[in-house]
Amino acid sequence: MKVLHRHKLSLTIHALTTALVAGAWAMPVLAQGDRSGDDTTKLEAVEVTGSRIKKAELEGQTPVVTISAKDIEATGLGSIGDVIQRLSVSSSSLNTKFNSAGNFGFPADGGGVGSGSTTISLRNLGAKRTLVLVDGLRWVNETSGSGVSAAVDLNTIPASAVDRIEILTDGASSLYGSDAISGVINIITKRKQEGMSVGAYxxxxxxxxxxxxxxxxxxxxxxxxLDFFLDISHFKQHRISSGDWDQSSFPTPGAGLAGGSSYIPYTRTIFFPDDPTNTYGGLCPRPVDAQGNPTGPARCNIAANGTTNGVQPFPGGFHRFTNADRFNFAPYNLLLTPNERDGLFGQARYKVTDNITWYLKGSYTTRKSVNQAAPEPIGLGSALNTSDLGLVTGVHVTNPYNPFGVTLDPNSNFAGLGRRPVEGGPRVFTQDVDTKYFATGLEGSFTAGDRDFYWDANYVDSTNKGTQTVRGTYNIAHIAKALGPLAACQADPQCVPLNIFGGPGSITPEMLNYISFIEKDTSENILEMLTANLSGDLFDLPAGSLAFATGYEHRRQEGSYTPDAIVVAGEGNGVPSLPTSGDYSVDEYYLELNIPLLKDLAVAKSLELSVASRYSDYSTFGGTTNNKLGVRWQVNDDLTLRGTWAEGFRAPSIGELYGAPARFDASISDPCNGATGQAAANCIAQGVPDPANFEQANPQISTRTGGSLDLEPETSDSITAGLVYSPSWAHDTGWSSKLDLELTYWKIKLEDAIQAPDAQTQLDRCVATNSPTFCSGIVRGSSGDIVSFNNTLRNLGRIDTRGYDIGVNWTSPEWSWGTWTAGLATTYTDEYESVATDTGLAEPLTVGVETTDRAIPEWRTTATLGWAVESFSARWTSRYVSSLTESCNPDLTEVGAVCSNPNADLSGGTNHLGGTTFHDVRVNWKLPVDFDFTLSAGVNNLFAKDPPICVSCSLNGYDASTYDLPGRFSYISANLKF
Known part of the structure; x- marks a missing residue:
């Protein structure tokens, strides 16, 4: 770990001058109108997201999206995370449509896979760069079955307890500390309610x-x-099988079995016969050159014909392995994962005196979620191993089911064996997660002289703890013993010799009992925090009072991941991993000033400057200071110009720093498959014996992932500039009650971005150049197959992104036939570029590109049309995602996988994901009864629009982070208040 010293506070003056000269003006995205007038003086002094100063006049100073409880209800969604993911400012992130629970392994980000979670990413920068607050205070990070996460699971916050959500789409490290690089999600909970409310859906x-x-x-x-509020909630979501939709019923759309797994229920074996010239009648051919001359020994790449018991005879019981033998694992997967949550939330506020309030807040959420994958494969040898021990495991000649009459030795004649024991059933990953949150504190105000001051002191203690139970997994040490010398197996009364060479049914219940175990992995994140804040007016200036806010925060975060003891011992057949744990603490001090410069002039109804600075002292990195400047120029009652410049900071998370070495099975196309020319020469130099006849045995190439203590913090600079126009000519007229037009330009530059290089890109560059810059860490076995691929985290380089937010909101007068509303929210991403420092080369993810479950559309737009009259109301919503392009897998293009623009020689190409629009409709009826009773019904994706085909996505043939599920979702709800 490196000590960080960044940006002394004195730089603020220089930055202020720069910002004023640049004239960076900004506006809020989807903010409420800015017709301030004299009414603002009647508002209660409050703290709004984006400023720590409690003062009514500051509301709307920063770019904030506000979502009310009614807006949440109108979406017909049961998770606030799902609601936020639909916003135009949001981007690809985890949700319950993802079915990976670690069966692919441990992603390189160090955070694991938060199965059953819903996280939020703003500005395409990832969930770990978006800060989540609840009532202005941090919320605990999620747990994971495969690491220590740096993101918050929004499903841990009951939707029924939410009053509104404020989303700051601006860098805010100077106000809120680490992680607020792309923005802040501030979830405001309900403080009080009169009477009882019952809701059903x-x-x-x-x-x-x-x-x-x-x-x-x-x-x-x-x-x-006294004010108090108590809420008890229940949520249950059932599964949808991938086999229920044609597009997801095969692993790769259009490829049929060719896109399936090489781990098959009938056993695939790759070995070299004792006699290198014996081809067994063509069953085990020898590679030849262009003239037909043999260039190497015979190589058996064979599949068993299949028997349910006894010995599979060789060679008569085997045939050459082809794509027709591959296994279709897709129907075992899920399109939608089951998720059940129960929540208890409550808070109370008691006025100790007229000026001091004590509050108490508690939340408990329990979740049970499930992911499912195809039966776990058993893989041995360098070509098909599924575990470290499997790499060196063969089959002894004395194993009673060995058909070859020789020992299959991974050090000599044996390259790989793959068998998928469907007898053991699918892998089922069950997560049991408990989230506890406790907060208490005092809030108050006092008067000194003729000025009011506001203060608060808060304590937070929160824990998120989860256990993931995996059924359908195997003990590779027991497998090795059951395939090893018969005498050694018989010496162990529990050992049962394993018949790995037959078909479904050849592995008996007794064999399964010996090689199976139930895996239990645990993960925990702990947050403890103390904060104190003070704000008010210091003195008067000609244009108004100079307001300030200052405060202190102490925060301690601790996280751990503990895999099952069998996995830690290296005896798990699945993804290997080791324990991870770590903690850090930070002390922070901040100061914010709001300085009125001009007021009630011809060129400025008001001109205000805001300045903020925060000093953070980390136990892991030392000190850093981050600053922010903002300008708000209200030209007149109609037009406001705004701008911010901010420094951002993100300390490496516990998972990124301390994450133990693990593995991720990435779907990668090996460029050495059938390579010719210079690529073939480079492949030979890298250990591929015969590139022209080579094929990587398993398209899921294992990469080594994990954290690093050498990581430095990320830093950023961000700018917003824009305007909000609320024309008086559209205010209280015959056709318009109110009209707001908004435009924002945003730009973020992130330095020392913590991420791993794209594995496919690195391998492509390695084969193309044979340079150690790209090839370091990539190791091939004797067969040429990749057996080790280092893809651990580092400070890869910089990320530059910029774009525009456009908003239009209109409300009609109250006509006799109803009141109408219309809204448009659009985000246009103009640039996204991630460049590695050491090579100067860009990573593949950019605007308009889809890369393995993550996309950056150029346009994301939401349009709404609403109508209300008396007891009825209705809303129509259209959500648009612009077109994308992805790379086609060259190994699958030639066998018919979807590829809209293939190369002439079928060596890959590009696939077009067309622009997609989803339509939602909802109606509400408030019944004419003595109590408040409302019925609602709606349909999301009214026209059953299918998401576009994605051939690079990991599962189900579409990007679950960007698009809706196929088919309509219809719902009805009732709400009763009394």
Missing amino acids: YGNYSIGDGETTTGNISLGGSTDR
């Missing part, structure tokens, strides 16, 4: 099951001194 998809039910009961009340 039922929804279902037109494809498969996916039945979703929710319910909540809330109770609240108020006295002269």
Whole structure:
């Protein structure tokens, strides 16, 4: 770990001058209108997201998206995370449509896979660069079955307890500290309610099951001194099988079995016969040159014909392995993962005196979620191993089911064996996650002289703890013993010799009992925090009062991941991993000033400057200072110009720093497959014996992932500039009650970005150049197959991104036939570029490109049209995602996989994902009864639009982070208040 010393506070003056000269003006995305007038003086002094100063006039100073509880209900979604992911400012991130629970391994980001979670990414910078607050205070990070996450699971916050969500789309490290590089999600909870409320909801998809039910009961009340709110909620979402949709019923759309797995239920074996010239009648051919002359020994790449018991005879019981033998694992997967959550949330506020309030807040959420994958394959040898021990495991000649009459030795005649024991059933990953949150504190105000001051002191203690239980996994040490010398197996009363060479049914229940075990992995994140804040007016200036906010925060974060003891011992057949644990603490001090410069002039109704600075002292890195400047120029009642410049900072997370070495099975196309020319020469130099006849045995190439203590913090600079126009000529007229037009330009430059290089790109560059810059860490076995690929985290380089947000909001007058509203929210991403420092080369992810479950569309747009009259209301919503392009896998293009623009020689190409629009409709009816009773019904994806085909995505043939599930989702809900 390196000590960081960045940006002394004195640089603020220089930065202020620069910002004023540059004239960077900004506006809020989807903010409420800015017709300030005299009414603002009547508002209560409050703290809004984007400023620590409690003052009514500051509301709307920063670019903030506000989502009310009614807006959340109108989406027909049961998770606030799903709601935020639909916003135009949001981008690809994890949700419950993802079915990976670590069966692919441990991603290089160090955070593992938060199965069952929903996280949020702003500005395409990832969830770990978006800070999540609840009532202005940090929320604990999620747990994971495969690492220590740096993101918050929004599903741990019950939607029924949320009053509104404020999303700051601007860098805010000077105000809130680390992680707020791309923005801040501030979830404001309900403080009080009069009486009781009961809500119920039922929804279902037109494809498969996916039945979703929710319910909540809330109770609240108020006295002269006490406000309280209590909410009990339940959420249950059923599964949808991948086999229920044609597009997801095969691993790669259009490729059929050719896109399937090489781990098959009938056993695939790759070995070299004792006699290098014996081809067994063509069953085990020898590679030849262009003239037909043999260039190497015979090589058996064979599949068993299949028997359910006994010995599979060789060679008569085997045939040459072809794509027709591959296994279709897709139907075992899930399109939608089951998720059940129960939540208890409550808070109370008691006025100790007229000026001091004590509050108490608690939340408990328990979740049970499930992911499912095809039966776990058993892989041995350098070509097909599924574990470290499997790399050196063969089959002894005395194994009673060995058909070859020789020992298959990975050090000599044996390259690989793959068998998928369907007898053991699918892998089922069950997550049990508990989230506990406790906060208490005092808030108050006092008057000194003739000025009001506001203060608060807060304590937070929160834990997120999860256990992932895996059924359908195997003990490779037991497999090795059951395939080893018969005498050694018989010496162990528990050992049962394993018949790995037959077909489904050849592995008996007794064999399964010996090689199976139930895996249990645990993960925990702990957050403990103390904060204190003070704000008010210092003195008067000609244009108004100079306001300030200052405060202190102490934060301690601790995280751990503990795999099952069998996995730690290296005896798990699945993904190997080791324990991870770590902690750090930070002390922070901040100061924010709001300086009125001009007021009530011809060229400026008001001109204000905001300055903020935060000093952070980390136990892991030392000190850093981050600054922010903002300008708000209200030209007149109609037009406001705004701008911010901010420094950002993100300390490496616990998973990124301390993450133990692990593995990720990436779907990678090996450029050495059938390579010719210079590529073939480079492949030979790298250890591929015969590139022209070579094929990587398994398209899932294992990469080594993990954290690094050498990581430095990320730093950033961000700018927003824009305007909000609320014309008086559209205010209270015959056709318009209100019209707001908004435009924002945003730009973020991130330095020392913590990430791993794209593995496919690195391998392509390695084969193309044979340079140690790209080839270091890539190791091939004697067969030419990749057996080791280092893809651990580093400070890769910089990320530059910029774009525009456009917003239009209109409200009609109250006509006799109803009131109409219309809204448009659009984000246009003009640039996204990630460049490695050491090579100066760009990573493949950029605007308009899809790369393995992550996309950056050029345009994301949401348009709404609403109508309300008396007891009825309705809303129509259209959500648009612009077209994308992805690279086609050259290994699958020639066998018919979807590729809209293939190369002439079928060596890959590009696939076009067309622009996609989803339409949602909702109606509400407030019944004419003595109590408040509302019925609602709606359909999301009204026209059953299918998401576009994605051939590079890991599962189900589409990008679950960008698009809706196929089919309609219909729902009905009822809400009763009394």
